[in-house]
Amino acid sequence: MNERQDDATLDALRAGDREAFARLVDETSPQLYRTAMQILANEQDAEDVLQETYIKALKALPDFEGRSSLSTWLHRIAVNEALMLLRKRKTPMVSVEEGNPFNGEEESEGMEIVDFCCLPEGELMNGESRKFMDKAIQQLPENLRTVFILRDLEDYSIQETAEALKLSESNVKTRLLRARLHLRQALSGYFAEKVQKEKSK
Amino acid sequence: MNEHQHDFKCSQMLGNLSDYIDGDLQADLCAQIEDHMKTCENCRVVVNTLRKTVELYEKSSEETDEIPGEVKERLFAKLKIEEYLNK
Numbered sequence: 001m002n003e004r005q006d007d008a009t010l011d012a013l014r015a016g017d018r019e020a021f022a023r024l025v026d027e028t029s030p031q032l033y034r035t036a037m038q039i040l041a042n043e044q045d046a047e048d049v050l051q052e053t054y055i056k057a058l059k060a061l062p063d064f065e066g067r068s069s070l071s072t073w074l075h076r077i078a079v080n081e082a083l084m085l086l087r088k089r090k091t092p093m094v095s096v097e098e099g100n101p102f103n104g105e106e107e108s109e110g111m112e113i114v115d116f117c118c119l120p121e122g123e124l125m126n127g128e129s130r131k132f133m134d135k136a137i138q139q140l141p142e143n144l145r146t147v148f149i150l151r152d153l154e155d156y157s158i159q160e161t162a163e164a165l166k167l168s169e170s171n172v173k174t175r176l177l178r179a180r181l182h183l184r185q186a187l188s189g190y191f192a193e194k195v196q197k198e199k200s201k
Numbered sequence: 202m203n204e205h206q207h208d209f210k211c212s213q214m215l216g217n218l219s220d221y222i223d224g225d226l227q228a229d230l231c232a233q234i235e236d237h238m239k240t241c242e243n244c245r246v247v248v249n250t251l252r253k254t255v256e257l258y259e260k261s262s263e264e265t266d267e268i269p270g271e272v273k274e275r276l277f278a279k280l281k282i283e284e285y286l287n288k
Binding site: 028 | 259
């Protein structure tokens, strides 16, 4: 949705145009559902977050100033809702990273060295590999997963990620690095066979 | 790392890699990493595949997805816009 479409949609939504609202829901709900699924790794919770996002958005519409796109605004609401649900779910615990700084020696143990960058785009980004990538995110420990989703998928800055998750910026950076290294490792294992096949061609 | 002789620089480099691929690392540390990669093939692969991993995820997040039909139906019903479903 571009800026002009956004303005027209916003005017229609503010005028109570239900068809425009339905169009917005139709266009934005798949991505919002995916984000909620990635954060929560639970279908029922993701669905609850999806519904709550639009209910909250409708209520907050008069205060929406249009500084971001409608889609970005909806994503922020969905992320907040999902994080709130995560916090409700678990008992508070002391962060492991606070007393466990990044140790390059430990982290480099058993690293896969597979140069999958050379694979054709169609091998790297097809339906099967995207499913694997989603699964790899869901297998990350929750404290790494949320940082990665906010920073790399939802395009939050380090500072915004730190504020949303109530963490220090250095903690966000450490978690982000760990998350990226975990995912790199997972993708290296996944693509290893394909790299072998390409080499033998 | 597999088939990778650990030396001080390989593991030391690892802690700075996120900042490096994001372009947020100070110049002298970037130069150290780049120098090291000239002679260390394994680290070059780690850096390139780490960057590629982030790129692939960013691209993947831009792709449009399908939402399960029943989730969409319940969403439209909850928001009282079911008459516009599949229009």
